[in-house]
Amino acid sequence: QKEVEQDPGPLSVPEGAIVSLNCTYSNSAFQYFMWYRQYSRKGPELLMYTYSSGNKEDGRFTAQVDKSSKYISLFIRDSQPSDSATYLCAMSQTGANNLFFGTGTRLTVIP
Amino acid sequence: EADIYQTPRYLVIGTGKKITLECSQTMGHDKMYWYQQDPGMELHLIHYSYGVNSTEKGDLSSESTVSRIRTEHFPLTLESARPSHTSQYLCASRTGGSVYEQYFGPGTRLTVT
Numbered sequence: 001q002k003e004v005e006q007d008p009g010p011l012s013v014p015e016g017a018i019v020s021l022n023c024t025y026s027n028s029a030f031q032y033f034m035w036y037r038q039y040s041r042k043g044p045e046l047l048m049y050t051y052s053s054g055n056k057e058d059g060r061f062t063a064q065v066d067k068s069s070k071y072i073s074l075f076i077r078d079s080q081p082s083d084s085a086t087y088l089c090a091m092s093q094t095g096a097n098n099l100f101f102g103t104g105t106r107l108t109v110i111p
Numbered sequence: 112e113a114d115i116y117q118t119p120r121y122l123v124i125g126t127g128k129k130i131t132l133e134c135s136q137t138m139g140h141d142k143m144y145w146y147q148q149d150p151g152m153e154l155h156l157i158h159y160s161y162g163v164n165s166t167e168k169g170d171l172s173s174e175s176t177v178s179r180i181r182t183e184h185f186p187l188t189l190e191s192a193r194p195s196h197t198s199q200y201l202c203a204s205r206t207g208g209s210v211y212e213q214y215f216g217p218g219t220r221l222t223v224t
Contacts, residue, residue: 008151032211043115043201043215044154088154092211098144098169099213101154 003027006089006102015111019076023089023102026070030091030100033065035074038086038104047087048074079109114138117202117216124192125224132187132219134202140214141207143185147171148199148218160185192223 006023013019021035031052036044048063050056050072056063062075072091076083089102114137124130136143145158146169156169160179174196175189185204189196199220203213 002153004153006153034211041217043203043217045215046212049211090211097159097167098156099154099211103151103153 001026003100004089004091004102007105008103010106010108012108012110013079015079015081015109017079017109019079019083019107019109021074021076021087021089021105021107023072023091024070025072025091025100027091027093027100028067028070029093031094032092033063033072034090034092034099035061035063036088036090036101038088040085044088079107081109081111084108115202115204115214115216117200117219119219120217121220121222123222123224126191126193128192130189130192130221132200132202132221134185134187134216135183136185136204136214136216137183138204138206138214139182140204141182142205143179144203144205144213145169145175145177145185145187146201146203147173148201154201158187192221194223197221197223 034049035047037047038044053067060077064073086104086106088104090099118133141162143160146154155171157173158177201218202216205213
């Protein structure tokens with residue numbers, strides 16, 4: 001069983017739509033939950049991180065963690081063509097040396 | 112914008128050749144990583160380093176080797192390239208704080224024919 005499961009998509013939405021991206025995980029020891037964004041031919045860049053459960057908002061982006069369900073989400077409001085990218089979830093335990101990544105969801109926002 | 116560089120960006124090479132993928136960062140980060148990324152697959156850690164003269168293998172077995180002689184430089188070497196080594200290789204670095212904030216380079220796309 002994979003540590004982190006993520007629907008690879010692709011996901012195509014019209015500009016202005018609300019986008020929901022999700023990951024599930026199996027390791028209950030994970031405490032840090034991250035979303036990275038990767039544009040074509042670029043390396044991933046950290047978009048948001050959350051420690052433990054709860055919500056975190058940053059502009060049009062909201063990250064949610066539900067540890068009881070082992071489920072995390074990233075919501076993008078008022079999506080823009082510039083949001084077109086692959087979004088990777090990642091997780092780690094406290095004191096860990098590395099991250100466990102999902103496969104990434106490829107998002108296209110159509111003008 | 113992160114100051115982490117990888118060269119070459121693209122490399123096509125024949126089987127049996129020795130190759131070195133370069134990774135440099137100007138942020139003074141102690142911790143550096145090499146990941147392998149294939150289409151539709153998650154990033155897999157193949158090597159990491161906590162500082163000069165410190166290297167460890169990651170969770171994905173790899174025939175590559177790494178060295179860390181200088182803080183800013185973390186090259187990856189394949190002694191004899193094979194088609195199975197065809198992949199995207201990503202280098203990353205971070206400060207001594209939490210593992211979550213890793214800065215990635217743009218990647219090297221390696222094709223072995």
